[in-house]
Amino acid sequence: MGSDDHDPKTLKDPSLRLLTRVADFVEPLTRFDRGHLVLEASQHRIIEVAARHSFRVALSFDRGAGSGVLPVGVVQVATAQAMAAESDAQLAAARAGIPGRLADWAGQYGEDPQRRPAVPDCFAPPPVIGHVEACGSCNGRGKIDCRACNAAGAVECPACSGRGSRPCPACKESGTERCSRCHGQGYEIAHRQETVWEAATNTARTQNVPERRTCGGCGGSGSVACTRCGGARQETCSRCAGQRKVTCETCKGAGALGCEACASTGKRHFTSQLVCAITETFESAPRSADAEVAGILKTLPSIEDVLRYAEAHRATAETDASTFRRETVAPIPVTSIVVAVGPRRTRVHGFGPTQDIRDFANIAGILLSDDLDTLEAALPATRLTPPRTTPEMDNALASALASEANVAIAEKPGARGLAVVLQDFRGLLTEDHVRRTSAAIGKAVRRAYWSAMLRGPVAVLAIPLLQFPVELVLHRLDPAARLSAMLGVMLLAFGGAIAAHMLVVRMLERRLAPGGTPRLWRIMSRQGHLRDWLLGAAAVIVAGTLAAAGLANLISPASAAPVTAPLTP
Numbered sequence: 001m002g003s004d005d006h007d008p009k010t011l012k013d014p015s016l017r018l019l020t021r022v023a024d025f026v027e028p029l030t031r032f033d034r035g036h037l038v039l040e041a042s043q044h045r046i047i048e049v050a051a052r053h054s055f056r057v058a059l060s061f062d063r064g065a066g067s068g069v070l071p072v073g074v075v076q077v078a079t080a081q082a083m084a085a086e087s088d089a090q091l092a093a094a095r096a097g098i099p100g101r102l103a104d105w106a107g108q109y110g111e112d113p114q115r116r117p118a119v120p121d122c123f124a125p126p127p128v129i130g131h132v133e134a135c136g137s138c139n140g141r142g143k144i145d146c147r148a149c150n151a152a153g154a155v156e157c158p159a160c161s162g163r164g165s166r167p168c169p170a171c172k173e174s175g176t177e178r179c180s181r182c183h184g185q186g187y188e189i190a191h192r193q194e195t196v197w198e199a200a201t202n203t204a205r206t207q208n209v210p211e212r213r214t215c216g217g218c219g220g221s222g223s224v225a226c227t228r229c230g231g232a233r234q235e236t237c238s239r240c241a242g243q244r245k246v247t248c249e250t251c252k253g254a255g256a257l258g259c260e261a262c263a264s265t266g267k268r269h270f271t272s273q274l275v276c277a278i279t280e281t282f283e284s285a286p287r288s289a290d291a292e293v294a295g296i297l298k299t300l301p302s303i304e305d306v307l308r309y310a311e312a313h314r315a316t317a318e319t320d321a322s323t324f325r326r327e328t329v330a331p332i333p334v335t336s337i338v339v340a341v342g343p344r345r346t347r348v349h350g351f352g353p354t355q356d357i358r359d360f361a362n363i364a365g366i367l368l369s370d371d372l373d374t375l376e377a378a379l380p381a382t383r384l385t386p387p388r389t390t391p392e393m394d395n396a397l398a399s400a401l402a403s404e405a406n407v408a409i410a411e412k413p414g415a416r417g418l419a420v421v422l423q424d425f426r427g428l429l430t431e432d433h434v435r436r437t438s439a440a441i442g443k444a445v446r447r448a449y450w451s452a453m454l455r456g457p458v459a460v461l462a463i464p465l466l467q468f469p470v471e472l473v474l475h476r477l478d479p480a481a482r483l484s485a486m487l488g489v490m491l492l493a494f495g496g497a498i499a500a501h502m503l504v505v506r507m508l509e510r511r512l513a514p515g516g517t518p519r520l521w522r523i524m525s526r527q528g529h530l531r532d533w534l535l536g537a538a539a540v541i542v543a544g545t546l547a548a549a550g551l552a553n554l555i556s557p558a559s560a561a562p563v564t565a566p567l568t569p
């Protein structure tokens with residue numbers, strides 16, 4: 001259909017033009033060309049849509065409270081009662097003003113379907129009012145007495161229990177200590193020199209005579225006044241320096257704490273602000289007996305959508321105390337065609353001069369349903385464990401993957417993928433069709449992948465057995481060399497696993513997409529088969545390499561621990 005006669009812009013017949021638009025959208029997404037879509041019937045109508053737009057003006061108070069005096073710009077009234085009365089007056093005045101303002105606005109813009117009244121059109125904000133009260137928590141003082149010290153700012157010294165002094169720890173309150181000169185004896189021994197006349201030899205000699213004397217240090221008592229307390233038995237408390245009290249920790253000596261309720265200002269303020277909000281509601285009411293068309297037109301979300309499809313419009317407006325209502329009646333040209341796809345039929349509608357299609361009425365689902373039925377019918381003869389596929393399943397999967405829509409579904413598995421696909425294909429395929437396709441293609445791809453893997457490429461998992469001969473050759477080497485040999489074998493095997501995946505994908509591409517290639521590599525990754533294979537293979541490779549190394553050591557144990565070299569003399 002490349003000729004200019006069939007260009008959508010030049011086609012005169014609206015139904016043919018709509019069919020062309022449908023085909024332009026559907027053709028690239030399925031393996032079926034537009035020859036499969038047959039125009040069976042058509043209808044061109046003008047359907048009136050009554051778009052009901054309403055704007056309700058509502059007034060409310062924003063009330064505020066805070067500490068200290070009123071914020072700048074707030075008009076102060078004397079009391080809470082005065083504020084309530086003034087608020088009521090503001091509300092009454094604003095309410096009285098709304099109908100007139102709304103009517104003025106409606107007189108100017110009421111019949112313009114896209115105009116919306118704004119808050120300044122219906123409401124002039126009165127000043128914010130407020131009043132100030134003494135803080136209830138602190139009775140206006142801005143502070144609260146400290147409970148820890150009963151507002152005194154100081155508490156009894158905990159070290160001396162308020163006595164100002166403590167028992168002397170050196171003399172244990174005895175006021176004395178042992179005399180250091182006589183060690184508590186009370187006396188000391190002195191040696192007096194005495195000259196003795198030796199009659200036998202008739203010589204004089206000097207001898208020492210010990211003599212017990214009362215101790216001069218303690219006067220014979222053995223004890224002296226305690227050097228620490230000077231005999232007072234008590235010593236001044238070092239914590240309070242004898243003052244008996246210490247500064248209160250809680251209030252740092254202030255005797256009071258700041259009031260949190262009023263941020264220490266002693267005042268609380270309260271404000272009242274009259275505010276206005278406009279609530280917009282929109283409803284599209286098509287005047288059509290055709291439930292399908294009416295159902296689609298009802299979902300138009302805004303007046304702009306309605307006007308986009310309308311060739312003309314006329315609006316009527318009315319205003320009451322607080323609500324402005326506008327009804328815009330817009331005639332919308334609707335082309336409806338019945339498209340036959342084989343034995344099945346579906347209706348597609350084009351809206352407005354551009355024939356916008358809001359719902360493709362499952363037309364792709366109908367085109368693709370035979371492929372899906374065939375694939376679902378082929379699956380029961382296959383299985384996953386052990387993997388087995390049939391040529392019927394391969395052929396059905398190949399047919400299914402020849403359509404771009406199915407590839408897109410296969411690339412987005414799981415619940416999140418389903419949501420994305422439904423968003424992208426809204427109306428082109430039903431949710432049920434997408435779910436069935438996702439399940440059937442997922443199952444078929446999984447079986448095809450794992451059976452292709454088992455048909456040969458899985459042999460790379462035998463690579464770790466290489467470690468066995470390597471061990472036999474190397475077991476007399478040092479541990480570092482053995483370890484690198486082991487890592488080398490593992491890396492080789494892991495590389496083999498990646499190559500095995502690539503080989504399987506190539507095999508499947510040849511089988512499932514001999515002509516054009518659906519993106520099998522991406523499908524395998526997105527469906528998690530690449531990840532499952534690599535994780536499983538890694539586990540087998542590590543276990544296999546270690547097992548091969550262990551077995552080699554069992555059969556030919558490494559030589560006994562190296563003999564320590566004898567020390568050279």
Ligand SMILES: [Zn+2]
Binds near residue numbers: 137140263
């Ligand atoms: Zn306070």
Ligand SMILES: [Zn+2]
Binds near residue numbers: 149150151248254255
């Ligand atoms: Zn205190």
Ligand SMILES: [Zn+2]
Binds near residue numbers: 157244245
């Ligand atoms: Zn003390």
Ligand SMILES: [Zn+2]
Binds near residue numbers: 185187215216217220
């Ligand atoms: Zn003494």
Ligand SMILES: [Zn+2]
Binds near residue numbers: 168171172175176
């Ligand atoms: Zn003492």
